[in-house]
Amino acid sequence: MYIRVEAEVRPTEDLEKVLIAVKNIFNGRITIEDKGNGYFLVKGESYSAESLLKLHELLRMYRILDAARKNLVKGTRGNIITFMLHKQAAFVRRISFVDSERESPLGAIVFTIETSDPDKLIDWLAPKTSMGRPLWEIDMPED
Numbered sequence: 001m002y003i004r005v006e007a008e009v010r011p012t013e014d015l016e017k018v019l020i021a022v023k024n025i026f027n028g029r030i031t032i033e034d035k036g037n038g039y040f041l042v043k044g045e046s047y048s049a050e051s052l053l054k055l056h057e058l059l060r061m062y063r064i065l066d067a068a069r070k071n072l073v074k075g076t077r078g079n080i081i082t083f084m085l086h087k088q089a090a091f092v093r094r095i096s097f098v099d100s101e102r103e104s105p106l107g108a109i110v111f112t113i114e115t116s117d118p119d120k121l122i123d124w125l126a127p128k129t130s131m132g133r134p135l136w137e138i139d140m141p142e143d
Contacts, residue, residue: 001121001143002114003028003046007087008107011038018042021090022109025055049121049140056125056140058095065134068126071097076118084108116143 005026009018015032019042022030028046035041044051059068075083086096086104098104115121120141127134 001047001049001116001141003044003049003051004112005030005042005044005109006112007042007109008035009040009042010106013106015040015042017091018087021087024093025058025085025090025095025109026111027051027054049124049142052125053140055095058093059126060134062095063132064095065126065129067097068095069122069128072122072126076122079114079116079118081113081115081118081121082111084110115141117141 005022005028007018007022009015019030019032022042022044026044028044028051030042030044033041033043059065071083072081075081084098084104085108086098087106087109088104089096090109098108101108113121120138123136124138124141127136127138129135
């Protein structure tokens, strides 16, 4: 499994706040790349689903498993899952999925996950629900 997280930091933004936003939802290795002209790129990288534990927890805390599942399934192409989260929502430890960069005025946090079993990862992160409750909980994928 390979997980990449990217969030652009524009000149009008506070780099520290974007870093906090990413750390609120991802606990892998995080680096900052200076793109020049006041732009930075906050990049996260991991080879383990463990780095998604914060996201896993927040999806349950805010009871948005159905919305998360829909977005994860929609963003699956072969063995790659791609989805975007609202940067400002992540700063306050909330999860808000966005369909395009335009929905997050300062840009989104983009997740790209490559895994041998996308269905298993989705079932772990966002299982199907009934009346707002998960129908199952499975162990974290090891891939």
